[in-house]
Amino acid sequence: MDLSIFQGENQWIGELFLVVFLVLLADFLQRRILNRLAKRLQKTANPWDDALLAATRRPLSLLIWVLGLSYAAELTARQTTASMFELIEPAREVLVIVILAWFLVRFIRQVEVNIIELRKTRDEPVDVTTLDAIAKLLRLSVLITAALVILQTLGFSIAGVLAFGGVGGIAVGFAARDLLANFFGGLIIYLDRPFSVGDWIRSPDREIEGTVEQIGWRQTRIRTFDKRPLYIPNSIFATIAVENPSRMTNRRIYETFGIRYDDIAHMADIVREVEAILKAHPAIDTEQTLMVNFVSFAPSSVDFFVYTFTKTTSWTEFHEIKQDVLLKIADIIAQHGAEMAFPTSTVHVPAGIAINPAVGAEPRTAIK
Secondary structure, eight states, rough: HHHHHHHHTTHHHHHHHHHHHHHHHHHHHHHHHHHHHHHHHHTTTOOHHHHHHHHHHHHHHHHHHHHHHHHHHHHHHTTTOOOOGHHHHHHHHHHHHHHHHHHHHHHHHHHHHHHHHHHHHHHOOHHHHHHHHHHHHOOOOOOOOHHHHHHHHOOOOOOHHHHHHHHHHHHHHHHTTHHHHHHHHHHHHHHHOOSOTTTEEEETTTTTTEEEEEEOSSSEEEOOOTEEEEEGGGGGGSSSSOOGGOOOOOOOEEEEEEOOOOGGGGGGHHHHHHHHHHHHHHOOOSSSSEEEEEEEEOOOEEEEEEEESSSSSOOHHHHHHHHHHOOOOOOOHHTTTTEEOOOOOOOOOTTTTTTTTTOOOOOOOEEE
């Protein structure tokens, strides 16, 4: 038996084994190199290098395997006439384009995350809504470009595809009117920015109130105060009024107090002292409207009102300040010997008429 002939015919098996071994070795080496590089880059404050490294890991590993296995498939194709091996080259080109697009999408996403985390550690403000919109547009651009390049690689004319898309877009537009309305609704939210991620919003037109968690291209997710997620199609925001309490500059204290008619002589002094304590209160914004006035003769009381604003917009701090103000007002009323009024009725009996409590009383019957 001629061993040289056997070795020549089966030499490709050894080459195939060598290719697979080199692929494994290259993948192992790139992992070790990137791990060491990652330890050095963690010491820097630049968000770009960390994002580049994190986005490179998995796509680079896949690229090594695609190139290595495609070369191994070419070695195998030399030993057979099967037509399926003709797809090796176009499949490799398509996979390389997909890997490149995957890398860019991961890079954009990682940069977005790194910028948010870096701003949190430095206590610097960052517009999460704008950042999210830019990142989504960049990822969408990468995916559309990759799809067009793949079509061109497979032999399709991009001009023909775009022309077909223009004609077919009309039919798709009619079939997906709600989807397009939500898309443009999301675009308007990104452009006008009536609210951002993290804002507390409410609508007087609908039962919508909570904190914005995510603004997508189709819908916005709101976390209500009972911790339930609420999903609102973006087109709804174009037809309703939206109130954004998160952007208020102050919180308002507006309360009415009633004292007895018997204490009306103390009204002027009470009103004057209440106004004085509000102007001296460190948590009250005296640059805003501040009013304390006798306002009305009510059925069971004489009323004055307090209208002022706190410096803080925090919900919890506001209630602590309001509690302090109300207690101080109650002390002022008590110091003047006055009392808070409550609904009462007074019956006036004409002179000469005596009330006999026995009249009209039912006779008592002893129970045996």
